[in-house]
Every structure is written in structure tokens, then in C-alpha cells.
Amino acid sequence: MHIQSVELRKIELPFITPFETSGWREVANHAIIVRVQAEGYEGWGEAPVSSGPWYNEETQATAWVMACEHLAPMLLAHELTGPEDVATLYAHVRGNRMAKAGFEFAVWDLFGRIQGQSLSTMLGGTRQRVEVGVSVGVQPDLDTLLQVVDGYIQAGYQRVKLKIKPGWDLEPTRLVRETWPDLRLQVDANSIYTLADASHLAHLDAYDLLLIEQPLAHDDIVDHAKLQRQINTPICLDESIVSPEHARWAVELRACGVINIKPSRVGGLHAARQIHDLAATAGMPVWCGGMLETGIGRAVNVALASLPNFSLPGDISASERYFARDLVQTPFRLNPDSTLAVLDRPGSGIEVDIALLEQVTREKVILKREKEQSSRDIHHRGTEGIERGH
Ligand code: OSB
Numbered sequence: 001m002h003i004q005s006v007e008l009r010k011i012e013l014p015f016i017t018p019f020e021t022s023g024w025r026e027v028a029n030h031a032i033i034v035r036v037q038a039e040g041y042e043g044w045g046e047a048p049v050s051s052g053p054w055y056n057e058e059t060q061a062t063a064w065v066m067a068c069e070h071l072a073p074m075l076l077a078h079e080l081t082g083p084e085d086v087a088t089l090y091a092h093v094r095g096n097r098m099a100k101a102g103f104e105f106a107v108w109d110l111f112g113r114i115q116g117q118s119l120s121t122m123l124g125g126t127r128q129r130v131e132v133g134v135s136v137g138v139q140p141d142l143d144t145l146l147q148v149v150d151g152y153i154q155a156g157y158q159r160v161k162l163k164i165k166p167g168w169d170l171e172p173t174r175l176v177r178e179t180w181p182d183l184r185l186q187v188d189a190n191s192i193y194t195l196a197d198a199s200h201l202a203h204l205d206a207y208d209l210l211l212i213e214q215p216l217a218h219d220d221i222v223d224h225a226k227l228q229r230q231i232n233t234p235i236c237l238d239e240s241i242v243s244p245e246h247a248r249w250a251v252e253l254r255a256c257g258v259i260n261i262k263p264s265r266v267g268g269l270h271a272a273r274q275i276h277d278l279a280a281t282a283g284m285p286v287w288c289g290g291m292l293e294t295g296i297g298r299a300v301n302v303a304l305a306s307l308p309n310f311s312l313p314g315d316i317s318a319s320e321r322y323f324a325r326d327l328v329q330t331p332f333r334l335n336p337d338s339t340l341a342v343l344d345r346p347g348s349g350i351e352v353d354i355a356l357l358e359q360v361t362r363e364k365v366i367l368k369r370e371k372e373q374s375s376r377d378i379h380h381r382g383t384e385g386i387e388r389g390h
């Protein structure tokens with residue numbers, strides 16, 4: 001099969017409340033939305049990059065260049081026999097995994113819609129609902145933190161993750177643990193500490209945490225292995241695991257007890273499933289992380305989390321936790337048992353809210369396959385009616 005056209009959009013969809021980590025603040029989703037068409041069907045994907053290179057090296061601007069100049073033309077020029085071919089096609093493009101993942105997700109969705117199979121079924125999912133939690137950003141003060149956590153618990157979330165940083169770690173964690181002794185609680189440092197903080201981090205052992213996520217450098221595995229020997233709480237790697245090889249290295253070095261799998265971080269669902277399988281073999285639990293995605297990316301995370309070794313709740317919250325209005329016709333809703341339903345419609349199962357998508361699109365490009373070459377039409381928002389063709 002040949003993809004006939006690729007539509008790319010830079011979007012800006014504001015969050016209900018800004019999201020603050022140990023090192024940066026997000027006020028809106030700045031993803032790139034990918035739409036592919038073939039055989040009268042379409043597929044959608046989200047590359048959940050942000051405005052700056054704070055989580056990883058990618059930004060909306062770098063992913064846009066990669067997508068327009070390399071990834072879309074490569075996809076249009078090659079015959080595909082299935083979604084697995086995308087990983088092979090992009091294997092010799094270094095890095096830029098979120099940009100690649102946006103295309104890979106769209107192709108999985110496309111094949112699912114053509115074959116009438118849900119993404120969960122295609123991936124080997126075994127659940128109809130997935131357990132989820134909520135990730136709570138750094139708050140201005142402890143009172144606000146308690147209010148925010150209480151709000152999420154009232155909404156039905158049974159697992160909470162606190163973002164921590166120096167000066168906002170032991171005290172918030174202690175307070176939340178004291179207030180809710182039975183809550184499933186974990187923390188995420190987004191790479192702010194060093195090995196010199198080991199004895200400080202060991203104080204977190206007192207709070208019965210499920211895990212401590214990515215305490216050390218974004219590209220480190222070795223020091224995490226050293227740290228894990230000095231603390232009892234399982235370390236969970238996020239940023240450091242960008243491929244199945246990195247997962248294998250972390251397992252072999254005993255750098256962590258748990259892996260957070262974000263399919264976008266590792267270049268797509270093919271790599272995500274390999275990490276899932278490798279961790280299952282090693283007896284290491286995994287869970288599905290999030291990148292504050294719109295419903296388009298959320299559907300992919302939910303489908304992935306339906307695989308059997310996803311044994312801890314995911315950072316896959318309901319649409320209303322992020323957006324006043326999500327980009328999909330049916331927003332994701334939290335069930336009273338702190339789960340989200342796995343969609344069992346063809347492909348990712350979502351229907352895009354095109355009217356809203358148009359409103360939040362900042363730039364749009366359509367690349368078409370025309371025999372052996374592709375052409376592009378560019379539409380810049382704010383210059384209505386102007387179309388440039390190359
Ligand atoms: O480190 O897990 C992270 C959001 C953006 C970037 C990195 C992270 C996060 C989250 C939020 O923790 C997860 C979500 O609700 O999507």
C-alpha cells in the first residue's frame with residue numbers, strides 16, 4: 001500500500017492549568033498532528049513535542065522540520081505492508097523519536113481502520129479497561145497541593161504522582177502520605193538530582209512510594225544503578241529509556257525496578273511493545289507514561305496499556321484533567337474504579353473534532369504522493385486563502 005497524502009499541523013491547545021515540573025512549565029499542548037490517507041481511509045497520530053527542549057531534545061519546531069523534510073517524504077515514497085514497516089523505514093534516521101512516532105501512530109491507526117481491528121487487538125492487548133492515575137505538577141505551596149490532590153481523589157483517581165524538585169520533595173511527599181495513608185503514591189524528579197543527593201533521596205523511603213521516577217540525568221543509566229543500591233524505593237526510568245537497547249542495558253545494570261513506557265519517547269508502538277516484552281521476560285513491571293497528549297495520542301497510550309505487563313497505573317488521565325475541550329468527539333472519562341475504557345473501534349478508535357482542530361492549528365502542510373514525487377501546499381494561519389505550492 002502507498003500513503004497518498006500526509007497532512008501535518010502545528011497545534012496549540014491550552015491546558016486548563018499550567019503544568020510545572022522540576023525544570024520547566026507547560027501552558028499548552030504544542031504537538032504536531034499527523035493525518036495520513038490511503039485507500040479511502042485515514043489515520044491520525046500525535047507527536048507530543050513541546051515548545052522547548054526541556055523533556056528531551058525535540059521541540060515543535062525541530063519535529064516540524066524533520067517531518068516536512070525527511071519523515072513525510074520517506075513515508076510517501078515507500079510501499080507499506082503493515083504498520084511495522086514504519087519502524088524499519090525510519091531505523092536509519094537518528095533520534096527524533098517523537099516526530100517519528102507521530103507518523104508511526106498514524107499508520108497503525110490507518111491499518112486498523114482498513115482491517116477493522118482495534119489498536120489494542122493489533123498490539124496484543126488483553127484488557128478492556130486500564131488502571132490510571134494522575135500526575136500532579138509542582139504547586140505554589142503545600143495548602144494548594146493538598147487541595148489539588150484532594151480534587152483528583154474526589155474525581156476518582158486512586159494513584160497520584162507528585163512532581164518533585166529540591167525544596168519541593170520530602171515535605172510535600174510526607175504531607176500527602178500523612179493525609180492519605182493508603183493512597184498509591186509515587187514521585188517524579190525529571191532528572192533534577194545527582195548521585196550526591198543519594199542520602200537525601202533515601203529519606204523518601206519512609207513514605208511507602210510505588211517508585212521514584214527519573215531522579216538523575218536524562219541520559220544516565222550507570223548512576224541510577226549506583227543510586228538504586230542506596231535506596232529501597234524502586235527507581236523507575238523515564239527519560240533514559242529511549243529504545244529497547246536502553247531498556248536492556250537498564251535491566252542488565254539493575255538501574256531500575258520499573259520502566260515507564262511512553263511510546264512517543266521510544267519512536268513508536270513497535271519499540272514500545274519490544275520494551276514491554278523484554279521487561280516481562282526480565283520480571284520487571286512497566287506502566288504507560290504520558291506527555292499531556294490530546295485525545296489523539298491518549299488513545300494510543302490507552303491501547304498500549306492494555307498489554308499484560310502494564311501492571312501499574314498509567315499517567316493517562318481523563319480529557320477534562322487537561323483540556324476544556326479535547327480534540328476528539330468523545331472525551332476520555334474516568335470510571336469510578338480509576339480506569340479508562342480501552343476503545344474497541346477500528347484503529348485508535350477516536351474521531352477527531354475537526355472544527356476544534358482547525359481552531360487550534362497554527363500551521364498546516366499537505367504533502368501528496370504524485371506518482372514518484374510529492375508536492376506540497378502550505379497554509380499559514382492568519383493569512384487565510386493564501387496557498388503556496390512548491
Ligand atoms: O515526566 O512523566 C513526565 C508531562 C510532560 C512531560 C513529562 C512528564 C509529564 C507528566 C504528565 O508527568 C503525564 C500526563 O498526564 O500526560
Ligand code: MG
Pocket residue numbers: 188190213214238239260289
Ligand atoms: Mg517522568
